[in-house]
Amino acid sequence: MVIIQKSDLDSFTAHLNSIHDAIKFTIEHELNNRIAMLDTLITRAPNASLDTELQQRSLSICGYTKWAWNTPHSKKVSPKPKRRTDNPPKGHITLPYVQGVSEAINRTIRQAGMTVHSKPANIIRSMLVSPKDKPQKLERTGSIYQIKCGDCPSTYVGQSERALSKRISEHKRESSPVGAHMKSHKHSFDPKEVHILDTEQRWYQRGVKESIYIATNNPDPNQDRGRHRLPKTYGRLLESHRSISQDRSRVSSTANVYQQSQQLKKRTRMSHENV
Known part of the structure; x- marks a missing residue:
């Protein structure tokens, strides 16, 4: 008004x-x-x-x-506070709500004695504000990235506030864990094959995400576990995440084996019919 x-x-x-x-x-x-x-x-x-x-x-x-x-100025008697019989929560945590994912994560966190609050991932601002043109991958800032060796399965996870291209050029130095790996094993990597795992402009949150990705991927050349020390609660979440990923991998492998067996039976039947 x-x-x-x-x-x-x-x-x-x-x-x-x-x-x-x-x-x-x-x-x-x-x-x-x-x-x-x-x-x-x-x-x-x-x-x-x-x-x-x-x-x-x-x-x-x-x-x-x-x-x-009718009695706005009369003295009100405050009710006696109820005694709490349950244990107070160890802390509070607020996470964005993602349907089908947040429910399982919230249950795991509550089992650790924490109180979980959910917030919407999509807000009116994100729907109304016109997005800018996306920058090129190597020009992005505030990135959590993964470098894969071109000659072995080794990977490296890091984060950078600056443009990713500047950080990648520093990894070519021998003082970098990536550069040391490349020199000692005579391997190489293609900067264009660098994978951006996440983007976070805030310094503290970016450090937390880097530590989570390091703990999840367990990269070989990394000399530390990130600048942020994860609480023990994250251990249960990461273990649950690995278990789910392994189950999905086993299901996928079983499906592939089944498909291959069906194809083999089909080829065998066709060869018998031709004979």
């Missing part, structure tokens, strides 16, 4: 509607010096003061009892 000179109303509305194409405002004018706002009737008095009528709406929706209105 806005109180404004009538002569400025049209220009002000035009200004609001020019900010973004996806957001358009409509106007509702006062009628007989009255206008409703959020279930509250607002009346403009002759002396320019504002009167509100909220009591009836509060009685019907909010559930206030009559004594709350």
